[in-house]
Amino acid sequence: MSLLERLNNDMKQAMKNKEKDKLSVIRMVKASLQNEAIKLGTKELSENDELTVLSREVKQRKDSLHEFDKAGREDLVDKLRTELTFVELYLPKQLSEEELTEIVKETISDIGATSKADMGKVMAALMPKVKGKADGSLVNKLVQQHLS
Known part of the structure; x- marks a missing residue:
């Protein structure tokens, strides 16, 4: 199953379960993947391109998390930790x-x-x-x- 199919299935499930945070993150990731495909001028992204987009999404959230933590914005820190958890579900198993x-x-x-x-x-x-x-x-x- 491709990443886009998995995202679509998870998006439907999140809608049914009324999981707003998860749904929001899935939509953001899907939009990033679609934007990357448009940028590259292809209909479908390769697995390597998908990994690049996911890694970028994780890095953005980690950077923001660090900045919000320094600023003492616990409300945003909690939100970003939740988003990060959802995005990391789509990455391959991390190396120890x-x-x-x-x-x-x-x-x-x-x-x-x-x-x-x-x-x-x-x-x-x-x-x-x-x-x-x-x-x-x-x-x-x-x-x-x-x-x-």
């Missing part, structure tokens, strides 16, 4: 820190990176492998740790 560390070590040895100067090369090779499965900031932190 141990699994991610193994992938980082493997990539560093494949490239032959030895110092922080090779950070860009490592990240360029690593990010496609973990796209949608790990937070970019965590990946960045682990690469820095292993290159120092």
